[in-house]
Amino acid sequence: MHGLLFTSDFLREGIRHTRGWMDAETGFLAFRDALARLRPDLENAESLNEAQTEDEVIVPVLRTLGWTDLIRQATTSQADALYFNLYGMDRAEAAYVLDTFPIVRAQEERAFGRYRTRDLVLGYMNALDAGDTESVLAL
DSSP states (O other): OOOOOOHHHHHTGGGGGSSHHHHHHHHHHHHHHHHHOTTTTHHHHHHHOOHHHIIIIIHHHHHHHOOHHHHHHHHHHHHHHHHHHHTTOOOOHHHHHHHHHHHHHHHHHHHSOOOHHHHHHHHHHHHHHOOOSSOOOOO
16 A cells, blocks of 8 residues: 555555455355345346336345345335225325324334334325325335
């Protein structure tokens, strides 16, 4: 690293020899191998439509990461938004109903700093009102 700017040289070469980098690289390579086993032909994924991408790529990746609660909560929140719309309820009415679950609210506020279920359901209701039935909201 002699003779070059510290930051650029460190980012190109020096960082590769740090314990953090080596640990992260090992974890990344293991994750990449797990993905390859899930979907060996992922390189040809451009032929997948949105639903296939979710079913064949996103959901298995989330399962590999152990994030199955994210899959369940997003799917449940989409269904809840549809039910509220089918019953002719607006966002305020849906929020009122969701607020009748104080234990869920308290658990989520402790775990996530917000009432995630309510936020997702109301977000999906916004999407439905805009005619969007395919978006997946970020958790």
